[in-house]
Amino acid sequence: MEYLHRSYGREEMAALFLAADVMVVTPLRDGMNLVAKEYVACRYDDQGALVLSEFTGAAEELREAFMCNPHDVEGLKQTLLDAIHAGPDEQRRRMRRMRSAVRRHDVQTWADDFLSALEAAPARPAPRKGHHHDRPSHHPSHEPH
DSSP, rough: OOHHHHOOOOOHHHHHHHHHHHHEEOSSBOOOOOHHHHHHHOOSSSSSSEEETTTTTGGGGGGGGGEEEETTHHHHHHHHHHHHOHHHHHHHHHHHHHHHHHHSEEEEEEHHHHHHHHHSSOOOOOTTTGGGSSSSOOGGGOOOO
């Protein structure tokens, strides 16, 4: 096991994704964590295991990952062991479902969904000219005496 904490080029990252039996993505706060999707996309052999924090945005789409709460150290350790000991059939089943989710939820789908949500959102009225928010407030305590 090795912890790598630095930047890598695209080709080097793909090679690392293919070499990693288990990928662990456990931020303590919410985030999309596209690196989890990149790992899944690279695993054309349908092997490998993804350990994913339940707090990531990717957890909603990659439901077949080994989910954990990174604040629960004992639970995280057990999840890591489960991922490490997953057999080839379980890895294949999970990875195929995650790869399918990544294919379905690509950037075009995200953009279409986002634009549809914007279109469906209620319009906000434009500020009226001469409305009290358009001019500085005039408070009596600021007047010269």
